[in-house]
Amino acid sequence: NAGVTQTPKFQVLKTGQSMTLQCAQDMNHEYMSWYRQDPGMGLRLIHYSVGAGITDQGEVPNGYNVSRSTTEDFPLRLLSAAPSQTSVYFCASSYSNPLAAGVADTQYFGPGTRLTVL
């Protein structure tokens, strides 16, 4: 198993540009999510999905878009990049939905994408 994979590892954008961060998992996990990591702020949830065709917003969704057409893939789109979106982005997956009652599944994280917006 490759686990959770993310591409690219590094990206530099200019303000206003758009791009898609790719995330894929081969563990047949239903739940997938995107976090951003900023110094001194821990991880903050951007968007999540509880299955193909179902997505929802997390804590900091503005400026980002997601879709989930397959169980395996969960891309994150930046519609018009801003310097405030400079961050490290992590994709994560788990077998069950951690938002559901009684679920304590381990989340598996990808290696991250380091994004700089100039």
Next chain:
Amino acid sequence: AQSVAQPEDQVNVAEGNPLTVKCTYSVSGNPYLFWYVQYPNRGLQFLLKYITGDNLVKGSYGFEAEFNKSQTSFHLKKPSALVSDSALYFCAVRDPGGGADGLTFGKGTHLIIQP
């Protein structure tokens, strides 16, 4: 709303000494608690979790954590630190009742083990 506090930005420990990384939480009811570790330029890796039962939880790489309900704490410990333990450690909490808050992470603690 649930929250996690990691009061120390950085912890320095000499190799071979015991280490403790502190975590306190706030959640309604009994919590689910997690520790993750992040090595440089890597994603987060699961270390251990507390769901119910024994307050002392053992995890990967010789780490353990003790759930203390009265102090609302879940400190990470290891009896003898290794230089390779140097990394960024995150505590996380969630409400077993579910909800949109999902998993809430602390800000992280840099653990530096000095040879």
